[in-house]
Amino acid sequence: MEKRTNRPPRPLTERRQFFDSENRPVPNRRPAPREREQEGRADEGRFEGSRSEEGRYEGSRAEAGRYEGSRSDKPRYPHRPAQDRSIDMIFGLRPILEALNAGRTLDKIFLLRGTKNSMTQDITALAKTANIPVSMVPVEKLDGITRKNHQGAVAYVSPIEYMPLDSILAGLYEEGKTPLLLVLDRITDVRNFGSIARNAECMGVHAIVVPSRGAAQVNGDALKTSAGALNLIPVCREPNLKDTLTFLRESGVQVVACTEKSDASLEAGTVDLTGPLAILMGSEEDGISPEYLRLADHKLRIPMAGQISSLNVSVASGIMLYEVLRQRLVKQ
Template sequence: MEKSTDRPDRPLKERRTYFDSENRPVPRERDRDERPAAPRGEGREGRPAGGDASAKPRYPHRPAADRSIDMLFGLRPIQEALNAARTLEKIYLLRGTKNSMTQEITDLAKAANIPVSLVPIEKLNDLTRKNHQGAVAFVSPIDYQPLDNILAGLYEEGKVPLLLLLDRVTDVRNFGAIARNAECMGVHAIVVPSRGAAQINGDALKTSAGALNIIPVCREPNLKETISFLQQSGVTVVACTEKADASLEAGTVDLTGPVAVLMGSEEDGISPEYLKLADHKLRIPMAGQIGSLNVSVASGIMLFEVLRQRLLAGA
C-alpha cells in the first residue's frame, strides 16, 4: 500500500490577480507586508503622488466616462451655437441664475422653439463632469423642418399629405421605431411638441434604422394650434384611442385624403384637449386579454390602414 508520504506533490494553484477600479493589480492581504515601501514622492502601487497622468491604466482604449459628442456645456458655447442657428435638442440652465447671458440664451431658444429647463446643480452634474458654468445643451443630430413649408410643398407637388402627430411620446426607442414605421408607410412628416417629447439622440437614430435621416420632423410649440392649422389647411385629423366607438377595420373613415394620424403617450394616451379637436376617433380591434398596444406598434397598424386604403383607391 502506497504511503501518503510517497504521493507526488500536488501542483500549486495559480494565484488569482485582482484589479482595482483603475485596472491596477491589487496585492493580496498577506502580500502587503512583504511589499517594499514605495519611494518618497510616490503613492501606493508605485504611482506618483497626486495621480500623475503618465501612469496609464491597463486598458487605454477604454473611453472616458463623459464622452458625449452631442453635448455643449458653458454659457458662451451655447450662446454662440444659438446665434449660429445650430439645432439644439434641449437646454438645461441652473435654477436661480439670472444675468444678461442666460436671458439672451432663453430668448434665442424661445424664438427657435428649443425647450429650456431650469434645473438644480445636481442635474447638471449628472449630465457632465466638466465645468458647465450652469448651462448644458444637447445638439440635435437632425434639423427640424417648419410644418407650414412642408404642407405647402406637398400641395404644390400634387401629393396627398400624410402626417403623424405624436403627443408626449417620451421613450427614445419608441420614437425611433415609430419613425421607421412612418417612413416605410409613406408618411411625409412627423410632428412633435417642443416640450414633453422624446430626445432625438443616437439611440433614436439607431432604432429608426436611419429613417430619421430621411423623414422630416417638425417641432411645434403648441399642438393644439397645430391641429387647428392642419384642419384649416384641409387635413383630417384622426386620433387613435382605445376609448373610441368606431373600430379601424370597419372602414367607416375615409383615409385616402389629406390625413394626420394622432398618437398618444405611452402612459395615458392622447390628451383630452387634443382628443376633442380630432375629426375622427378610431380604435384598433384586439382579440387578446391585454387591452392596449405599444405606441410604436399601434402607429404601424394605423399607418398601414391608411396605406391600404390609398393603394386600393389608387391614390
C-alpha cells in the first residue's frame, strides 16, 4: 500500500544558498560542462593568481571552498556569537567553584536562572564574600555569551587584581602622601573607562574606585585603551558607593563632584583641591546619582563656550584632574 504524506514533493533541482567571507549571497552558478572539461578535474581546487582567460576565480585555495561546486560549502550564521577567548572566560559550575576557591579574580558570574543546587549555593556565597557580582540569567543570555557547552554557568576572568580601598588609604596616610582618588559612578563604556584610567595615571591618581555592579568590565579592550595604565594604578571595587563616600569623608578626604548642574565653576578657584581629595565622576547618560551628589562636599562644573552643553566623561575627568595637579604644583 502506498504511503501517503502531507508534505509537498521536493523539487528535483533544489539549490542551496551560499555566502562569501562578508556574508553576502553568492550566485548559484556552476561552470558549464565544457569549461570543466577544459580546466580539468585536477585543477578544480586551484584558484591562485589572477583571473584566467577561462574564467577561473581569483583568490587562494582557502577561498575556493566558498564558491559553488564544493560539497563543504556551508552558509554563515551571523547571529551566532564569535569564538570565545578561553583565557577571558570560565565555563561550568565546577571550574568556576574551583576558581573561587583558588582565589582567582573574577569580574562577573552568570548562572542559569532557576538552577538551585549545592554548587550554585557555594558559588553565590563565595562570590558574595569576594565582592563578585552574580547574575541569574536565562539560557538565551548564556548562549549569546558563548557557543561552547557552558552547562548553565559562565564567568569572566578579570585581567587585574582589585585592591581594598581602606588599606590603600591607610597606606597613603602612613607614607605621608596626600590621597588623590577618582570615584566613578556607573561608567559602563569600556573604552571610556580605559581612557579615564590613562588620565588618572598620568595625573597622579592613587586609586580608582568603581561599584561592583553597573561598572564597565575590565577586559582586553579596557587595558588597550588605557595604554597599560590599568596595570599600574590600583582599582577598588566597592559594593556600595554611598557607604564608600561616607567612609572617605570620615577619613578626612574631601569629595568633589563634577557636574554641569552646579553653579560653581572650576576656573574660579573657589575650592581648594590640594588636600586629601576624591573626584566623583558620573555616568555617560545621566551624570552622578542624586544620592551621591548630596554626599559631596563641593560641586563644580567645567566652563564651556560652545553650543554643546556636555563633555565626554573621559575628557571631563582629564580636565578635572589637570586642575587638581595644577593647584598642587603651584602650592609646592
